[in-house]
Amino acid sequence: MTALLEVTDVRKYFPVGRRRLFGGPSPSLRAVDGVSLEVERGETLGLVGETGCGKSTLARCMTRLHDLTSGRVTFDGTDISTLSRGELRPLRREMQVMFQDPYGSLNPRRRVGSIIGDPFAIHGVAEGEERKRQVQALMELVGLNPEHFNRFPAEFSGGQRQRIGIARALALKPKLVVCDEPVSALDVSIQAQIINLLAELQEQLGLTYVFITHDLSVVRHVSDRIAVMYLGKIVEIADVDGLHEHTRHPYTRALLSAAPSADPDALTGRERVVLRGDLPSPAAPPSGCRFHPRCPKARDRCLTDDPELIPRLDDGPEHRAACHFPLADGELLTLSRPAIDDVAPDLSFDPAAAEEGTTA
Amino acid sequence: MTIDVGRRDAGGPEDGLAVPAATELAGESRIEGRSPWQLAWERLRRDRVAVVSLVVIVLILLLALGAPLVAAAVGHGPDEQFRDIGLTPQGLPKAPSRTFLLGTDDLGRDLLVRIVYGSRISLLVGVVSTLLAVAVGVLVGVVAGYLGGLVDTVLARLIDLVLSVPFLLAGIAIVSISGPSLTVTVVVIAFFAWSSIARIVRGQVLSIREREYVEAARSLGASDWRIMVVDVLPNVLAPVIVYTTLLIPSSIVAESTLSFLGLGVPPPTPTWGGMLDSSLGYYRFAWWYLLFPGLALLVTTLAFNLFGDGVRDAFDPRTDRLFAAESTTAPVDE
Numbered sequence: 076m077t078a079l080l081e082v083t084d085v086r087k088y089f090p091v092g093r094r095r096l097f098g099g100p101s102p103s104l105r106a107v108d109g110v111s112l113e114v115e116r117g118e119t120l121g122l123v124g125e126t127g128c129g130k131s132t133l134a135r136c137m138t139r140l141h142d143l144t145s146g147r148v149t150f151d152g153t154d155i156s157t158l159s160r161g162e163l164r165p166l167r168r169e170m171q172v173m174f175q176d177p178y179g180s181l182n183p184r185r186r187v188g189s190i191i192g193d194p195f196a197i198h199g200v201a202e203g204e205e206r207k208r209q210v211q212a213l214m215e216l217v218g219l220n221p222e223h224f225n226r227f228p229a230e231f232s233g234g235q236r237q238r239i240g241i242a243r244a245l246a247l248k249p250k251l252v253v254c255d256e257p258v259s260a261l262d263v264s265i266q267a268q269i270i271n272l273l274a275e276l277q278e279q280l281g282l283t284y285v286f287i288t289h290d291l292s293v294v295r296h297v298s299d300r301i302a303v304m305y306l307g308k309i310v311e312i313a314d315v316d317g318l319h320e321h322t323r324h325p326y327t328r329a330l331l332s333a334a335p336s337a338d339p340d341a342l343t344g345r346e347r348v349v350l351r352g353d354l355p356s357p358a359a360p361p362s363g364c365r366f367h368p369r370c371p372k373a374r375d376r377c378l379t380d381d382p383e384l385i386p387r388l389d390d391g392p393e394h395r396a397a398c399h400f401p402l403a404d405g406e407l408l409t410l411s412r413p414a415i416d417d418v419a420p421d422l423s424f425d426p427a428a429a430e431e432g433t434t435a
Numbered sequence: 436m437t438i439d440v441g442r443r444d445a446g447g448p449e450d451g452l453a454v455p456a457a458t459e460l461a462g463e464s465r466i467e468g469r470s471p472w473q474l475a476w477e478r479l480r481r482d483r484v485a486v487v488s489l490v491v492i493v494l495i496l497l498l499a500l501g502a503p504l505v506a507a508a509v510g511h512g513p514d515e516q517f518r519d520i521g522l523t524p525q526g527l528p529k530a531p532s533r534t535f536l537l538g539t540d541d542l543g544r545d546l547l548v549r550i551v552y553g554s555r556i557s558l559l560v561g562v563v564s565t566l567l568a569v570a571v572g573v574l575v576g577v578v579a580g581y582l583g584g585l586v587d588t589v590l591a592r593l594i595d596l597v598l599s600v601p602f603l604l605a606g607i608a609i610v611s612i613s614g615p616s617l618t619v620t621v622v623v624i625a626f627f628a629w630s631s632i633a634r635i636v637r638g639q640v641l642s643i644r645e646r647e648y649v650e651a652a653r654s655l656g657a658s659d660w661r662i663m664v665v666d667v668l669p670n671v672l673a674p675v676i677v678y679t680t681l682l683i684p685s686s687i688v689a690e691s692t693l694s695f696l697g698l699g700v701p702p703p704t705p706t707w708g709g710m711l712d713s714s715l716g717y718y719r720f721a722w723w724y725l726l727f728p729g730l731a732l733l734v735t736t737l738a739f740n741l742f743g744d745g746v747r748d749a750f751d752p753r754t755d756r757l758f759a760a761e762s763t764t765a766p767v768d769e
Contacts, residue, residue, distance in 0.1 A: 140654055160658075167656030180647035184669040193665075197657045243651070 077152060078113035079251055079283050080137060080170075085110050085146030085156075087129075087136050091358055104358045106132040108307035109146075111384070114251070119277065119284040121298030121315075123291060123330065125354055129307040130287045131175075134253045137285065138172050139163055151250065168198055171244040175256035177236035181228040187214075187239055188224040194246035213242040217272060234265035238272070245276065253285045258293060270297055291334035295319070300393075303327045306365040307357055309384055313394035321404055323387050323396035326350075326366050328408050348408050364399065371408055372400045475673070478749040485745025491738040499554040506552075509536070511545035513552040514703045518543045528721040538723035541713060546723065549705040550731050556617070556694075556706045557735060561687035564621045568628035568686075569679050575629065576636025577663050577671065581644050591637065597630040602689070603696075610698040617700050624689045632678055639671045673750040680743035684736035691732055707732045 088103035106129045114120045124130050135141040137148055139155050148156045150170060155163060174180035181190055191210045195201045201209050211221035217238040228236055237257060244252055254273070258266040274297065277284060288294050294301055295315055302312040303326065311324040322328045329348040352369045355361055361368050367377040376399050386392055387401035402408060479485055498505065506512055522543040523529055531538040537547040579590035606623050613619050643649065644667065652662045693699035694708025702709060710728040718725040 138654060140650060164656040167654065172651070172654040174647045174651060176647050180651050182648040182666050182670070185665075193652065193657070194655050197652075197655050197661065240651075243655070 079116045079151055080114040080285070081147075081149040082110055082112050082133075082137060083147040083149070085133070085136050085148060086144045087132050087141055088144045102358060104356075105307050105360060106357060107136055108357075108360070110304075110307070110309055112302055112309060112312060114283060114285055116250075116283055117277075117281060118299040119286055119297050121294035121301040122285060122287045122304060123289060123294050123301060124304035126289060127354055127357070128304045129357065130289075130304055131255050132307075133304070134172065134255050134285065134287055138170055138253055140172065164198075168194075168247040169249050170251040170253065171247075171249040173237075173240055173244045173252060173254040173257045176260055177233050177240060178228075178260075180240055181236055183228055186225050186227060187231070190228070191239060191242045191246060194243060198247060200247065209246075210242075213246055216245070216276070217242045232265075233261050234268060237261060237265075237269050241269075241272065241276070245280065245282075248280060249282070251283045251285070253287070255287045256289070257286075259288060259290060266293065273297070291331060295334075303330065306355065306360055308365060308397065310366065310398070311394075311396040312384070313390075313396075317390070317394045321390065321394065323390070323394070323401035324366075324398045325370050325372050325402060325408055327396075328402060364397070366398075372398075372402075374400060475746075475749040479745055482745040482748060484741050485749070488738040488742035488745065491734065492742060495554055495735055495738070496558065498551050499558050502548075502551045502555055506548050509545060509548055511535075511548050513548050513705050514544065516542045516544055528717055528724050530721070531723055537727045538721065540710065540724055541717055541721075546710075546727055549710060550707070550728055553705040553707045553710060553728065554731065554735070556700055556704060557687045557690060557732070560617070560621055560624065560690040560700075561683045561739075564624035564628065564686045564690075565679060565682045567621065567625035568682065569632055569675060571625070572629035572632025573636050573668075573671070573675055576633040577640050577667055579633070580637040580640025581659065581663050581667055583641075583644075587637075590633070594630045594633050594637070597627065598634070600627070602627045603692070606693060607696065607698060610693065615693075615698050615701045617704075620690055620693055620699050623693070624686050627689075628682055628686060632675065632682070635674055635678060636671050639674060640667055643667050643670050677743065677747040677750055680739065680746045684739035684743070687732070687736055687739070 085107055086105070086109055087107040088105050091102050091104045108129075110129075110133055112120070122130050122133065132141065136143055136146075139148065139158070143156050146156065147154060150166060153166065155166060158166070181187075188207065188210050189196075191213055192206050195206045195209065200206075207224070211224060214221045214224070219235060219238050219242065223231075228239065231239065237260075240257075257273070258269050261269060270293065273284070276282060284297070286294060286297055298315055300312065300314050301318050302309050303318075303324065304310070305326050311318065311322075311327045313321075318327065319331065322331060325348075329350045332348045348371075350369050355365070355368060363379045364370070364373070364377040364382050367373040370377065380399065382397045382399045384395045384397040386394055387396045387398065388403060390396075502513075511517070517539065520529075520534065520543075522539065528541055528546075529535060529539045529543075535545050535547070537545075537550065540546055540549065575590055575594070579587045579594075606627070609623055610619055649662055649666055652666050657665070690699055691706070691708030691711070694706040695712045697709075697712065699708055700706050707728045711725065711732075714721070714724040714728065
């Protein structure tokens with residue numbers, strides 16, 4: 076069986092600044108710049124990366140909330156990248172988006188019952204009493220009191236609102252749910268509830284998730300596979316264990332080392348990498364490998380050659396990394412010194428800094 | 436959170452455990468979710484100035500509706516000329532008396548009856564042209580703001596264009612071409628009023644369309660029209676209602692202005708602006724002729740304006756000064 080969702084070389088550029096009146100192409104921001112991945116039925120694909128790396132844009136491209144600049148998205152065997160809004164409509168039942176902000180994603184002027192009933196109304200599925208019955212069943216499914224049908228979003232807590240968002244997303248029993256940071260606006264205690272709810276629902280309804288987050292502990296908990304994004308590109312993609320145990324890309328290593336752990340023993344032996352410098356602007360991405368200005372392993376080749384996302388070292392085809400000089404198992408990143416002069420990421424591995432980093 | 440006693444509208448079996456707060460209160464009560472509209476109405480009801488203005492508006496409305504009754508009670512028709520008893524021997528208007536409670540005009544007509552009938556024109560033109568302007572303005576504003584792009588560019592420039600046309604000059608020009616009539620008056624006033632509403636609405640929609648709930652609706656497959664009507668419109672309605680209540684008095688004034696210039700509803704239909712116009716030649720002998728139509732206009736526009744202020748305060752909780760001041764002096768009966 077083919078993958079549920081196939082993304083092939085998708086690019087999304089946003090024009091920035093004013094369009095010039097006469098001629099001249101406007102400068103563009105490369106939010107997503109050549110991403111290919113596939114999502115298998117029933118799995119959860121985690122998508123991680125820093126703020127501004129293009130995760131959310133990619134999610135909106137996958138679901139065609141954005142038009143693509145180029146590339147192709149195939150959902151359930153249908154190429155959706157060029158469909159019109161009308162042609163897309165029946166497919167909207169099959170793929171849903173869950174949004175980050177439980178406050179912003181619910182219309183404050185409408186009652187919860189009618190918000191959750193929206194999918195039914197839009198697709199003309201159930202009317203009147205039948206719709207109300209189904210909405211209340213959904214509310215029960217996601218752990219809300221069905222009696223609160225007539226309330227307004229403002230009367231619910233953040234966690235409850237996210238449950239409303241889940242109920243709305245699941246109303247038409249979609250195949251794919253793209254969760255755009257569904258828990259990052261919630262308290263940690265509530266996060267666990269929502270994540271567990273999502274996991275239960277996945278089992279019950281056979282859902283496929285694309286789970287976007289910048290929280291590595293969350294993504295490790297929920298995902299089968301993880302894709303790491305940096306500046307609009309995927310730098311490494313692998314199953315959860317492979318990514319953690321055989322990290323190939325220096326950026327992935329840095330990201331993983333920044334994740335907090337509940338187990339202090341796990342932290343003591345772990346390498347602590349503190350990246351220097353800021354995320355470069357996606358409007359003017361660095362040449363060659365986009366990570367090279369911040370990479371401790373950067374060589375001359377990284378300045379000019381953009382590495383492909385392919386299996387590195389002795390990895391299987393499922394584990395791909397975009398790095399010319401991938402980390403071998405057990406190699407310490409902090410011992411590397413960049414061989415190029417114009418960029419000198421000042422990396423150190425002194426225990427004090429590491430300590431600071433973990434507590435901060 | 437507010438508690439409404441004795442109201443219920445949620446269906447399904449009552450589950451006392453599910454709503455713990457309800458069990459603490461006597462039997463029938465339950466916690467009731469209130470819409471922003473209900474909250475605004477609550478605030479409006481506690482605003483004394485607004486309530487008084489509303490009462491005045493309702494009275495004027497009743498007078499307008501019951502104008503024939505007033506005419507019957509007094510025994511004078513609105514266009515009836517009493518050249519014998521309604522004019523002084525010199526042919527001048529007569530001062531207020533028992534026969535003519537507010538005096539007569541230069542043709543010996545009963546001023547009271549004419550003012551009451553004049554309120555019909557004022558309210559009719561004020562309300563109809565405002566509704567027309569609001570309908571067009573909201574439509575243009577929502578469409579321009581939501582669709583954006585070329586549509587927005589064209590509509591926004593159109594709004595700017597209309598806003599830059601001087602009302603009186605263009606109004607005079609239009610009326611002198613088409614000839615004065617009730618319809619022309621309404622259309623002219625509406626034509627110059629919709630653009631400011633459209634501009635306000637467009638600005639609001641520009642921010643609303645970026646909200647996540649609009650994106651959520653789009654991801655559900657909602658059509659543009661559905662999003663505009665279901666998700667965008669309710670969120671711009673508050674400023675629209677506020678602006679509507681403030682636009683009515685300015686439309687009334689605009690109607691009076693046109694009538695005053697002889698470009699409004701043509702005589703002999705009584706209009707306040709027309710009465711003010713014809714009173715100008717007599718104000719040195721007949722103060723009532725100028726005063727009473729002027730007062731009618733003043734009271735009406737003042738009532739609408741004060742009510743509009745109240746509505747604005749009610750919809751914008753940040754302007755809560757009124758209740759802060761009130762609660763220290765008198766207990767609020769709620």
